Amino acid sequence: MKQILVTGGAGYIGSHTVVALYEAGFQPIIVDNLSNSKVVVIDRIEQITGQRPIFYQFDLRDGAQLDQLFKRHNIDAVIHFAGLKAVGESVEQPLRYYQCNLEGALSLFHVMAKHACHRLVFSSSASVYGDPVAVPIPETAPLQPTNPYARSKRMIEEFLGDLCVASPEWSVSLLRYFNPVAAHPSGLIGEDPNGPPNNLLPYIAQVGVGRREFVSVFGDDYDTRDGTGVRDYIHVLDLVEAHIKALAFIKHEPGCHIHNVGTGIGYSVLEMIAAFEIASGVAIPYRMESRRAGDVATCFADPSLSKTQLAWEARHDLAAMMRDHWRWQSENPAGYV
Numbered sequence: 001m002k003q004i005l006v007t008g009g010a011g012y013i014g015s016h017t018v019v020a021l022y023e024a025g026f027q028p029i030i031v032d033n034l035s036n037s038k039v040v041v042i043d044r045i046e047q048i049t050g051q052r053p054i055f056y057q058f059d060l061r062d063g064a065q066l067d068q069l070f071k072r073h074n075i076d077a078v079i080h081f082a083g084l085k086a087v088g089e090s091v092e093q094p095l096r097y098y099q100c101n102l103e104g105a106l107s108l109f110h111v112m113a114k115h116a117c118h119r120l121v122f123s124s125s126a127s128v129y130g131d132p133v134a135v136p137i138p139e140t141a142p143l144q145p146t147n148p149y150a151r152s153k154r155m156i157e158e159f160l161g162d163l164c165v166a167s168p169e170w171s172v173s174l175l176r177y178f179n180p181v182a183a184h185p186s187g188l189i190g191e192d193p194n195g196p197p198n199n200l201l202p203y204i205a206q207v208g209v210g211r212r213e214f215v216s217v218f219g220d221d222y223d224t225r226d227g228t229g230v231r232d233y234i235h236v237l238d239l240v241e242a243h244i245k246a247l248a249f250i251k252h253e254p255g256c257h258i259h260n261v262g263t264g265i266g267y268s269v270l271e272m273i274a275a276f277e278i279a280s281g282v283a284i285p286y287r288m289e290s291r292r293a294g295d296v297a298t299c300f301a302d303p304s305l306s307k308t309q310l311a312w313e314a315r316h317d318l319a320a321m322m323r324d325h326w327r328w329q330s331e332n333p334a335g336y337v
């Protein structure tokens with residue numbers, strides 16, 4: 001069975017990917033420092049899959065431990081999720097973000113190269129596009145990341161591009177995610193942010209279970225259907241399937257490949273609130289507030305390259321996203337606690 005190292009595998013997207021890797025016949029191995037996740041996730045993965053993933057708790061920047069891990073296991077490929085991801089926090093603490101995201105990535109790539117492991121799938125982000133010049137956004141769109149988090153993603157993309165030019169044995173997939181939402185249908189794993197959620201749907205869902213009073217809607221005067229911001233939300237199960245497809249793709253395609261992972265459909269904040277209310281049967285109070293600096297009106301993917309090259313496309317609609325997100329949140333109102 002092929003062993004796949006999943007960095008950040010105890011996190012939101014990582015844990016769902018570990019489940020999908022088992023289903024696809026791989027043996028996932030997790031490394032996570034638990035800075036934004038909880039060890040109980042490993043038990044939940046076992047409950048879902050009947051298999052307990054091998055789990056190492058350490059920071060990716062610890063090259064010696066990483067080296068030991070690669071000596072102990074015959075790693076076929078790596079899926080690299082580990083990193084810090086809150087845009088606002090990255091503006092306040094750029095050094096911490098660059099240190100964690102860039103040093104973590106460099107440490108990983110260095111050890112991979114040492115052990116001749118050259119296959120990698122990297123979690124990039126649609127935030128590398130910044131304020132898009134047009135929608136839908138193709139992979140060829142201009143890149144103008146507007147904050148340290150997005151710049152750290154773009155820098156890692158560039159490291160990997162350089163690596164593939166210098167060493168043709170590398171096969172790298174850069175997946176640019178749009179807005180992952182929802183959860184595994186078991187209700188056992190899902191997104192459990194530390195502190196107030198940075199993303200819309202986790203915030204709405206926490207209002208739904210009474211953990212927060214109301215949703216702040218930042219800006220109702222954008223040039224969109226109802227004046228509120230429009231984004232491309234993608235079910236986490238569709239997102240993780242793109243990783244399985246990317247693993248298959250890079251097996252035969254050396255070099256550095258970039259793919260958007262989005263549905264190609266945009267929903268406004270008010271449409272998201274309305275869809276959540278239908279799925280949950282819970283009324284969500286909201287308040288209109290002024291625009292936030294740096295927010296864009298509309299952002300959604302052109303996913304056609306992923307369709308043709310990876311044979312991947314999103315299959316879950318908005319109702320399924322809401323249903324699965326609500327199941328997770330209502331069955332775990334306080335998260336993993």
Ligand SMILES: NC(=O)c1ccc[n+]([C@@H]2O[C@H](COP(=O)([O-])OP(=O)(O)OC[C@H]3O[C@@H](n4cnc5c(N)ncnc54)[C@H](O)[C@@H]3O)[C@@H](O)[C@H]2O)c1
Nearest residue numbers: 008011012013033034035036037059060082083085123125
């Ligand atoms: N969730 C999103 O909206 C979104 C969108 C675009 C891209 N991404 C990217 O996808 C990846 C996964 O996102 P997520 O939502 O699952 O985040 P997450 O915070 O739930 O998962 C990241 C995991 O990495 C771990 N980690 C962080 N730094 C580490 C380090 N130095 N060493 C070891 N472990 C470390 C954390 O403990 C956490 O479990 C991130 O790289 C993120 O930037 C996420």
